[in-house]
Amino acid sequence: MTQLPVYSITQSLKTGVLITNNGVLFILLPMLLYYIPDRRQFGGTDCVRRERLLAKIADAARAGVDCIQLRERDLRTRDLEALARDAVRVVHEIDQGLSLDQDEETGTKSARSKTRLLINSRTDVALATGADGVHLRSEDISASEARVIWSKASRNTAQPVSSDFVIAVSCHTAADVRYAEAHGADFAVFAGLLVSRDSLQ
Numbered sequence: 001m002t003q004l005p006v007y008s009i010t011q012s013l014k015t016g017v018l019i020t021n022n023g024v025l026f027i028l029l030p031m032l033l034y035y036i037p038d039r040r041q042f043g044g045t046d047c048v049r050r051e052r053l054l055a056k057i058a059d060a061a062r063a064g065v066d067c068i069q070l071r072e073r074d075l076r077t078r079d080l081e082a083l084a085r086d087a088v089r090v091v092h093e094i095d096q097g098l099s100l101d102q103d104e105e106t107g108t109k110s111a112r113s114k115t116r117l118l119i120n121s122r123t124d125v126a127l128a129t130g131a132d133g134v135h136l137r138s139e140d141i142s143a144s145e146a147r148v149i150w151s152k153a154s155r156n157t158a159q160p161v162s163s164d165f166v167i168a169v170s171c172h173t174a175a176d177v178r179y180a181e182a183h184g185a186d187f188a189v190f191a192g193l194l195v196s197r198d199s200l201q
Contacts, residue, residue, distance in 0.1 A: 037056050057117075077125065084126070123141070
C-alpha cells in the first residue's frame with residue numbers, strides 16, 4: 001500500500017466538468033489553495049510562536065491563498081477563541097487592502113478572490129469570532145447540522161456573522177465525499193489517502 005500525501009481541495013461536484021476518453025469518465029474540478037499552519041513548528045515562547053503564526057497567516061493571505069484553516073487542537077477554548085479573533089482580524093484587514101489586484105504590465109485592476117479563514121472542528125468558535133467558516137473532521141457533526149447552527153446564529157446574534165459561511169469537510173473515501181456533498185458541504189478536503197491496487201480496480 002502506498003501513502004499519497006494529497007492536500008487538494010475541490011469545490012462541489014456540481015461544478016465539475018465531465019470528459020470521456022475511450023469510455024473512461026474524468027471529472028475535472030477546480031482546485032483551491034489551502035493552508036494549514038501550525039504554531040508548534042515555530043521556536044520560542046508561546047507568545048513568540050503565536051506572533052509567528054499570525055505573521056504566516058498574514059503572508060498566506062497576502063499571497064492569495066484561498067483558505068486558511070486554523071487547526072490548533074491543543075488550545076483551550078478561551079485561547080483558541082482569542083487566537084481566532086486575531087487571525088480573523090489579520091486576514092480581513094489584508095483582504096480589504098488587497099481587494100483589487102493590479103496587473104504589472106497593463107496596469108488594469110481585477111477583483112481578487114477573498115482569503116477565507118476556517119476554524120477546525122469548532123463551529124461555535126468560528127461563529128463567535130466572525131470567521132469565514134468551519135472545517136469539519138469526518139467524525140464531527142454533519143455539514144447540514146453546522147449550516148443549521150450558522151443559520152440560527154445569524155438570526156439571533158448581535159455579533160456579525162459571515163453572510164457566506166463556508167463549510168469544508170475532511171474526506172478519506174469516496175463515501176465520505178458523497179456524504180459531505182449530500183449534507184451541503186461547500187467543498188471536500190482530501191487528506192491522508194491510502195491507495196492500494198484493490199482500491200484502484
